[in-house]
Amino acid sequence: MKVVGKNVRKVDGIALVTGQPVFTLDVTPPGAVVGKILRSPHAHAEIVRIDTSKAEELPGVLCILHHGNVPRTPYTTAGQGWPEPSPYDSFLFDRKVRFVGDRVAAVAATSEEIADEALRLIEVEYRQLPAVLVPEEAIGPGAPVIHDEEESRGIHDPQHNVAAAIDIRVGDIERGFTESDVVVETTCEFPYVQHVPLESHCVVAYLDEEDRLVIRSATQVPFHVRRIVARALGVPLSRIRVIKPRIGGGFGTKQEIILEDVAAALALRTRRPVVMKYSRAEEFVAARTRHPMKIRIKLGAKRDGTIHAIEMDVLSNTGAYGTHSLTVLSNVGSKTLPLYNKAPHLWFHGKAVYTNLPVAGAYRGYGATQGYFALEVAVDELAEKLGMDPLKLRLANHIRAGETSPIFEKIGEGRAGKAQVVKSCALEECIREGAKRIGWKEKHGKKTSEGRWVHGVGMALSMQGSGITDIDMAAATIVMNEDGSFRLLVGATDLGTGSDTILAQIAAETLGVAVEAISVYSSDTDFTPFDTGAYASSTTYVSGGAVLRAAQEARRRILEVAAAILGEPPESLDLEEGHAVSRGTGKKVPLSEVGHRAMYVTDQRHIIATASFVAPESPPPFAAFFAEVAVDVETGVVRVVKFVAAADCGMPINPALAEGQLEGAIVQGIGHTLYEELLFSPRGRVRNPNLFDYRIPTAADVPDIEVVLIPSDEPTGPYGAKSIGEIGINGPAPAIANAIYDAIGVRLYRIPFTPERVLKALHGKSMG
Amino acid sequence: MLKIYFELNGEPMYVEIKPGEMLLDLLRRLGMKSVKEGCRTGECGACTVLLDGKPVRSCLTFAAKIKGHRVTTLEGLGSPANPHPLQEAFLETGAVQCGFCTPGMILVAYDLLSRNPDPTPEEVREAITGNLCRCTGYVKIVEAVLLAAKRRREGVWR
Incomplete structure (x- = not known):
């Protein structure tokens, strides 16, 4: 390998480190106006009257949109493949508001100040409805119906506020527990947490010289934006172009169409370029969150430690709209249960429930994060009850290469899945290497104290997937220039992950050139081929698969021309260092000569190749996580001293970028585990919509983090690669919970582990 | 409107500022797009610039305050052709x-x-x-x- 497996610099890196104007709002068309959204002050209310006349009289106000003057078409804001597995329960603007911060109206004005003033001048009369903020109450008798509108489609049971439900059985769960020697049961709770990308949602929408709608957006899913905006606004898809420039982080929140539809509607109405961005407060209230969940889990095992039965019962809170409600719920089981595939008896069931709270959506980990918190805490308890080392219990039960799980076939993307045998798995080596680095043998079960600080260690395992089987599709085009350089056109969406770079590496390796010979153009629906987008840990595997195939086809065409020049059969030629080289005679010809001949001289043609790749399966990456914590027994403060993650992402295309994905995900996970949580007033208002009261980790909070990549060779992946983007976030909550138990002998079941909660638990009181 | 003089990345600037305008908005208006808005409340640091060599949050700094001072943004440190x-x-x-x-x-x-x-x-x-x-x-x-x-x-x- 010349290029793959190397830490090449990010292809977009020089622009980023020198602060070039590459983000959505760094370039605004002349004459741009500002769009702003009026938000609901009530958690649940009907809009009885809306009067925009005073606002419209304000000089500089160009347009006001509300439910009375826009099409009423149900759609989902979830940027997923079509047909979307999420319910069509959202409208551009509705007659009803369903959470504090829901859209009421939007204004376009010539300045931000005028837009703000116009929002103040819009008179809205509400009829307040009873609100429900607790999932258990939302499905209880007499609860207000949040989605009582007739037009919505795909809601599981609107009358009882159930957006989605799942019930999957394998074997005979009752028998499974009866046959088990040891059974543990526990309930873990995951609160409202947020992605907090540094760049909030933002968009510029305008009409081009041919009157087509152009949407420049900070999105992870440009092609889904085009399709969903077309539906919501009733504009032909062919009249819309979506461009994704550099984006300032996403983590799933930009897999949602929450601003493009409004900006596009305002641009069409005013015929002026419209710039919109979420303030940080709006981002906290009206972007998306992780689905808060309560997960009850029951594990049964034989005396020898073989896990025999697993039940998982999930109550997921999807907030006011059901975006990703079914698929996140499905993933709680589908991404966790195959890990312990020895258990013949499984029952996975749950509901995703509407409440009058902010809207949950896609967030890195996508249900697996919540599932692993419960599963891996329960496995720790099981080990204790069995009198086994939790590391040995996991080693005895985890899935290996060549094995399968019935869950792969039972649970797919909002439908049945597909049988799959795991072809690559280095989890055992990950466990052993991680254990060595944390000092598991020396430290586990042997807590040590330094004054008030008591140290303990804990561990957790995880797997994820690489794309969505039979659904995720990516296409790539390779275009050769006559000088032997290439353009790589991909619909894939680099959201800061470095995917443009690793896709260039895959192309360069296949074409025998340096990365510098490849110019990457990504994510423009007019000029790049289709890609489902950056989610579900799909880009390296699915988009990479497409790039590999396009590059192989381009290579074949190059060799045909080179063969004619060299007078040798194409099968005897290789591409190396910018040349076609004969393995037999050593004769070679530079790609620039191949390019010039093909374009200008003989039997002219443009060497271009396009290929598509559909995920034939979803090979899981694996990881073992280890945390050492120190707990201050007087104040309840938990400090992570060291965090080790050993991960198998197949053959890493760019190890430094892969490590960066793990490190970043781990620190996000530590944030959720120790201090992040959206808090609500009794009336459903977010109490901490700012970075001072919703604290994310700073550099000073970060422990000593050690990540190690243990390669495996995934035969279905490009150059053996699997995914790495999400898995890292699944480890911190359970590993830290288990480490706290190791230190102070108290189990914590609800994150974040704030000092108050730790102290309460230490004093034997019930957890809040 | 108030006209102020200051030095931006080593170049003299003489510009009109709006009443109450923040340094973040002024700098972006002048084309310094490396200055990012992450929160507008001083909590994230994405808008940091150097004022007489010391880091300040441009979202919390009134543009009027830089009158006669030196401001450095990332554009002043290096370029794609000549990075720092x-x-x-x-x-x-x-x-x-x-x-x-x-x-x-x-x-x-x-x-x-x-x-x-x-x-x-x-x-x-x-x-x-x-x-x-x-x-x-x-x-x-x-x-x-x-x-x-x-x-x-x-x-x-x-």
Whole structure:
């Protein structure tokens, strides 16, 4: 390998480190106006009257949109493949508001100040409805119906506020527990947490010289934006172009169409370029969150430690709209249960429930994060009850290469899945290497104290997937220039992950050139081929698969021309260092000569190749996580001293970028585990919509983090690669919970582990 | 409207500012798009610039306050054709993911290294603690600053 497996610099890196104007709002068309959204002050209310006349009289106000003057078409804001597995329960603007911060109206004005003033001048009369903020109450008798509108489609049971439900059985769960020697049961709770990308949602929408709608957006899913905006606004898809420039982080929140539809509607109405961005407060209230969940889990095992039965019962809170409600719920089981595939008896069931709270959506980990918190805490308890080392219990039960799980076939993307045998798995080596680095043998079960600080260690395992089987599709085009350089056109969406770079590496390796010979153009629906987008840990595997195939086809065409020049059969030629080289005679010809001949001289043609790749399966990456914590027994403060993650992402295309994905995900996970949580007033208002009261980790909070990549060779992946983007976030909550138990002998079941909660638990009181 | 004089990345500027205009908005209006808005309340550090060499939050600094002073943005440190060694170090270590916090991070690191040429990892973490990054977990950012410090001590510094 010349290029793959190397830490090449990010292809977009020089622009980023020198602060070039590459983000959505760094370039605004002349004459741009500002769009702003009026938000609901009530958690649940009907809009009885809306009067925009005073606002419209304000000089500089160009347009006001509300439910009375826009099409009423149900759609989902979830940027997923079509047909979307999420319910069509959202409208551009509705007659009803369903959470504090829901859209009421939007204004376009010539300045931000005028837009703000116009929002103040819009008179809205509400009829307040009873609100429900607790999932258990939302499905209880007499609860207000949040989605009582007739037009919505795909809601599981609107009358009882159930957006989605799942019930999957394998074997005979009752028998499974009866046959088990040891059974543990526990309930873990995951609160409202947020992605907090540094760049909030933002968009510029305008009409081009041919009157087509152009949407420049900070999105992870440009092609889904085009399709969903077309539906919501009733504009032909062919009249819309979506461009994704550099984006300032996403983590799933930009897999949602929450601003493009409004900006596009305002641009069409005013015929002026419209710039919109979420303030940080709006981002906290009206972007998306992780689905808060309560997960009850029951594990049964034989005396020898073989896990025999697993039940998982999930109550997921999807907030006011059901975006990703079914698929996140499905993933709680589908991404966790195959890990312990020895258990013949499984029952996975749950509901995703509407409440009058902010809207949950896609967030890195996508249900697996919540599932692993419960599963891996329960496995720790099981080990204790069995009198086994939790590391040995996991080693005895985890899935290996060549094995399968019935869950792969039972649970797919909002439908049945597909049988799959795991072809690559280095989890055992990950466990052993991680254990060595944390000092598991020396430290586990042997807590040590330094004054008030008591140290303990804990561990957790995880797997994820690489794309969505039979659904995720990516296409790539390779275009050769006559000088032997290439353009790589991909619909894939680099959201800061470095995917443009690793896709260039895959192309360069296949074409025998340096990365510098490849110019990457990504994510423009007019000029790049289709890609489902950056989610579900799909880009390296699915988009990479497409790039590999396009590059192989381009290579074949190059060799045909080179063969004619060299007078040798194409099968005897290789591409190396910018040349076609004969393995037999050593004769070679530079790609620039191949390019010039093909374009200008003989039997002219443009060497271009396009290929598509559909995920034939979803090979899981694996990881073992280890945390050492120190707990201050007087104040309840938990400090992570060291965090080790050993991960198998197949053959890493760019190890430094892969490590960066793990490190970043781990620190996000530590944030959720120790201090992040959206808090609500009794009336459903977010109490901490700012970075001072919703604290994310700073550099000073970060422990000593050690990540190690243990390669495996995934035969279905490009150059053996699997995914790495999400898995890292699944480890911190359970590993830290288990480490706290190791230190102070108290189990914590609800994150974040704030000092108050730790102290309460230490004093034997019930957890809040 | 108030007209003020200041120095931007070594160039004299004589510009009109709006009443109450923040430095963040002025600088972006002047084309300094490396200055990022992450929160507008001084909590994230993405809008950091150097005022007379010291890091300030441009979202909390009134534009009027810079009258007669020196302002440095990331554009003043290096360019794609001629990047600063700190910028090189961020690229080389993989310290850049989305790149939105990068301008502020690099300027804060620049200030740190001009005060402390041989910082410990803890001192680097302390220096960048007011600058939030959600992508990297800060691991490779700290590495980048330490690498740049080493090169600075070795004399590879403009």
